[in-house]
Amino acid sequence: MENILEINDLNVSFDTSAGKVKAVRGVSFSVEKGEAIAIVGESGCGKSVTAKAIMRLLPSPQAKIEKGSILLNGENIVLKSEKAMGKIRGNEVGMIFQDPMTSLNPTTKIGIQIAEGIIRHRRISKKEALEHAIKMLELVGISQPEKRIHQYPHEFSGGMRQRVMIAIALACRPRLLIADEPTTALDVTIQAQILQLMKELQQKTDTSIILITHDLGVVAEMCSKVVVMYAGEIVETGSVEEIFSKPTHPYTKGLLKSIPRLDMDKHEKLSTITGTPPDLLDPPKGCSFYPRCEMAMKICAEHKPEFEAVSPTQYSSCWLKHPMAKNRKQFV
Structure with a gap:
């Protein structure tokens, strides 16, 4: 199908008094016509910064798109003037x-x-x-x-x-709608109504949607594809079915385990991801999730894993997929 939006190797940084914060690092994904995708992850992982980069609404001069392209209907809007973006915002996006x-x-x-x-x-x-x-x-x-x-x-x-x-x-x-946490401040009943409304409008207008959220329940209701972000990078992508039933990255698995379930025992505690995200003033050399990962190996701290195919529609960035990781002792 036709891609409405295609992002390639997007890098966004913020100049602060403490140094340069590398908020988005090498992000690439696409959105097809009429498709609804979700960008999920913890607060501070780069979801909203990516959305504002698409809209070219990053605060200037502190924020800067250092590298990469954002193709909207085949045109790189990173190179467009503010006057040209004024015609795109609200009209095309x-x-x-x-x-x-x-x-x-x-x-x-x-x-x-x-x-x-x-x-x-x-x-x-x-x-x-x-x-x-x-x-x-x-x-x-x-x-x-x-x-x-x-x-x-x-x-x-x-x-x-x-x-x-x-x-x-x-x-x-517009042909593309970006919804940044559209139901966060609403109660559950109103939240369901808003999600249903967005689904109906998408079907009526054939609008593509990027839904930014940390609520995986919302993702299951609305979207067909999921982009999982951590520390400014994409760590896993796939269809909703693949991400929910066959997640491969430890971070994705941790997010899914932290969702309350109806079949949980009342005394059962929710699973949590221990630790805190890395400092993006000085991002880790290897895998960004290494300090918090229960399955971490020595190679994870020293080398960044490649973003590789798990299936024709699912991709993940994790050393555990390496053939030699079957014998983890060689890597630990």
Whole structure:
């Protein structure tokens, strides 16, 4: 199928008073037309930085894309000017930000906030844009949209504000939607409604989705492919079925073991990944997960494992896949 987005060897760093933080290191993945993929991992692993790099919303001059390409419909947007990116954001690529209360302007009516992107990209009148805003509110399941467009964000509940964010992101019918933790601040019932809404909109509009989350339950509900990130790198990718049933990287296995299960005994403790992520001011020489891995070998500390195929659709970066690792004593 056609790739809407293709990222190759993306490297992003931040200049700080303590030195250069290498936040994203050699990230590569693609998104096909109409596909929903998830990027998962602990806080600080580089998920949101990768998303903001795609949108070219990294803080300047502190952040810098040092290396790599981001191909959107075959064009490398890393090389595009800010003026050119202004035509892409909201039009070709939409984004749902993590916290709708801080993303929405508290002093501007909801209808205007939805309409401003439509006016900018579609070159239509304010009246026509507001009519389209009403249709977008209907699309995301908000009742009485004719009344709601004249209200302010504080007059909406958390779930309704998130629906407004989705309406803004989809107002110009972008081909790619990036959702950064879209259900984090919502209760379980509203979370399920938002996920169902996103699935329905994807089917109606054939929009590709990148879902950024640390909630693997959300991934199983929404996506067909998973990208697992750790310490700014991709450590494993595969279909949802492969990642959930046949994970190969110890970090992926640790994430899955930490999910609460309905069949757990009430006295059973949740599994945790001990230790903390590495300091990205000075990333490890070998495997980034080495200090926290129960299966770590000597070679893991000294050499970075290759990102190799486990199956035609699953790839992993781990020395345990090496033929000689069957006799771990040779590597320990």
